[in-house]
Amino acid sequence: MRTLKFYRLRTLLLFYCIFFSIVLQAQELQSPSAYLGYPLGTQFTRHHEVVDYFRYVAATVPEQIRLQEYGETNERRPLLLAYLSSPDNMSNLEGIRTEHLKNTDTGGNGSKAIVWLSYNVHGNESVSTEASMQTLYELLTEKKAYLENTVVIMDPCINPDGRDRYVNWYNQFRNMPHTVDANSKEHHEGWLTGRPNHYMFDLNRDWAWLTQVESQQRIKVFNKWLPHVHVDFHEQGVDNPYYFAPAAEPFHEVITDFQRDFQVTIGKNHAKYFDANGWFYFTREVFDLLYPSYGDTFPTYNGAIGMTYEQGGSGHAGLGIKTSNGDTLTLKDRIDHHHTTGLSTVEVASENAQKLNDEFRKFYQRTNFKYNSYVMRGHPDKIDALTELLDQHEITYGTTDATTVKGLLYGTGKNGSLKTSGKNLVVSTDQPKGTLVKVLFEPNAKLSDSLTYDITAWSLPFAYGLEAVAATNGIPVTPYAKNKVPDLKENNDAYAYLSSWNSMKDAAFLGDLLQQGIRVRFAQKPFAMDGKRYDRGTLIVTKADNMNRTDFETVLKSVAKQHEKGLTATTTGFVEDGKDFGSGSVKMVPELKVAMLSGDPVSTLRFGEIWHFFEQQLHYPLTILRSTDIFGVELSEYDVLILPDGWGYGRFLNDDKRSAIKEWVKNGGKVIAMGGAIKGITGEKGFSLKPVKKKKDSTVNPRSYEASEREQIKNAITGAIFKTRVDTTHPLAFGYGDTYFSLKLGADAYSYLDTGTVVYLQSDDTRPVSGFAGNEAQKKIGNTLVFGVERHGKGTVVYMVDNPLFRGFWENGKLFFANALFMVN
Known part of the structure; x- marks a missing residue:
């Protein structure tokens, strides 16, 4: 009996040994x-x-x-x-x-x-x-x-x-x-x-x-x-x-x-x-x-x-x-x-x-920042867009009552004062994310070395198109409330509905209206109605243009609510000052079929910025044409051809290809040429824009091999911000004031156009307001074009020397691109 019990016990122990061995082996982590x-x-x-x-x-x-x-x-x-x-x-x-x-x-x-x-x-x-x-x-x-x-x-x-x-x-x-x-x-x-x-x-x-x-x-x-x-x-x-x-x-x-x-x-x-x-x-x-x-x-x-x-x-x-x-x-x-x-x-x-x-x-206990508060004013849409980014970073902010804030003015780089009224934004360094606030908002980052791996300027007030002042003192704030737009109410007596044109929100609103088949006009000149002034670019949606849509007001209301857009109803097309709605100065926004070049010689990153802009921001259809196919398709099927920045356009667009593009533009097409693409469509058999050539220095001295890199940086602009002038009467500039802060990524420079110079640098604008630009590069860019439009036959060429869509974060440049699409005819 004892032998049997011993046998059973030994068997049981053996079973558990085998069981746990299997379990341990099963749990052993595999490489x-x-x-x-x-x-x-x-x-x-x-x-x-x-x-x-x-x-x-x-x-x-x-x-x-x-x-x-x-x-x-x-x-x-x-x-x-x-x-x-x-x-x-x-x-x-x-x-x-x-x-x-x-x-x-x-x-x-x-x-x-x-x-x-x-x-x-x-x-x-x-x-x-x-x-x-x-x-x-x-x-x-x-x-x-x-x-x-x-x-x-x-x-x-x-x-x-x-x-x-x-x-x-x-x-x-x-x-x-x-x-x-x-x-x-x-x-x-x-x-x-x-x-x-x-x-x-x-x-x-x-x-x-x-x-x-x-x-x-x-x-x-x-x-x-x-x-x-x-x-x-x-x-x-x-x-x-x-x-x-x-x-x-x-x-x-x-x-x-x-x-x-x-x-x-x-x-x-x-x-x-x-x-x-x-x-x-x-x-x-x-x-x-x-x-x-x-x-x-x-x-x-x-x-x-x-x-x-x-x-x-x-x-x-x-x-x-x-x-x-x-x-x-x-x-x-x-x-x-x-x-x-x-x-x-x-x-x-x-x-x-x-x-x-x-x-x-x-x-996180640091408080020794030069500026305690960054105070900004500008269009509410632009301020709201910035607060969306701040929310994602868990940066706190507020607003302040109408007052005058003294400090460093971003627009001039000098001390002065900024009056705040209406919508304004205050971001303080007195918060856990204070160091990040300082870095993102500082007017001009301090450089210990001009040789850097990337851009040297990025300040958010410039990027979002806001007037700003950096103040050394704290500013009392109250909670910031984002715009709340009331729903559009049906108005049987309405002749038209009016909408502002100031921001990317307006462009996205327009893009969705066009996708919904709603016809839209825009004002080329300012006008007054019902005691209110309306700027160039104002969108005008009339019932007469949309008579075939029984759901016109339902769709308009839905799209306006989606984009949080306020609309003003008017019962007449007769204005108090300016041009009436039937005038030739009130143009129809065209329904565009847009194509973009892809493949060599296009930069993949610059291509991606435009692709993302259309699909994720503007919500407007885009056809992507391969560079190997572009001259095998019927360009006449498209209204707009976008040539993104890139390298090697001079080789890609030979004389015959340039001539083909010129002929297409002459017959009513529109080219938007960006950065390096401009080099491919100008010159012999190209359009008339002329590059500025650097004057040769007759007193060149030999330099050491080690010093050559630092000598080259004199001719470079490593992502710096410049204050440019704007012709606000041109459709390419609708929604902008008379100055624009442009992020310049290189020293390529082109002379003014005879007509159509819209955004430009004058000879006294060549010193960056933020970031690094070599002294030789600064000499080259005086009196040069930033954005411009050239008429050719029935069509147009839009030149964008600087990139208004850079990395998707230069928010204030995006309306220029929307204008190039919809406002420039």
């Missing part, structure tokens, strides 16, 4: 290579496979990781965050978050380091997403000790649409097996590269402006965490070694000594591992910390240690490529490097968790 079925670095992993691996890890070790799907892309791919920490920390994740955020206000007692790792903001810089999986795996296995006092937030792919575009392209065109010969097709993407997102926007330049859905959804979560450390993983040219912090000058003046020093601390830790492996790297070069909309600077201005890491490779490297010095760079090499810096970053943060918390708290 990315084991899970995916191929060694990491031998193939590119598609986005859905990456998501699958992260979900598998979360299901396997749920006590250490939590996933959050924070949104989706334009092409419906999921945007994913993974939160990693120790089991104890994960059980109190919300408590850690709330205690951490107290440091931005009343002062918390946080002791955990918050590290956010962002991968693959540029889609064809594809290695970092691969590295994210290996980093995730090792943080939960070999390096789990780092997580005892650290919360790691990982975004495996900020730009899934761009990355899958690249990966799918590479899988289609790669050699089998891959070749390291740099001349092979697999190392040369086509025009529509994987770098940008769906709309061809560079998401690494959209952190502050939030024009894209990926950025808009990400900022909601970012503001809930405000990490201590943020890393943005990138790739650069094939022949470049690895780059990591510390960054290059210029550093923005708000960046603290601790933020600078901690970059050095992290960089030295990276160097320790790279030295041990014999890997090459560089620091303190190229990548500065100034422009506020990067994945390193924007977190920095929110209190983080923000850093860019750059691995050599990018879209040219594929699975492997031979570099110019004869070495072979493989995808596995690239993974190893990003994986190493990712782990090293978490290691340093873990070792300095308390210090990070202490310094983060100090960052």
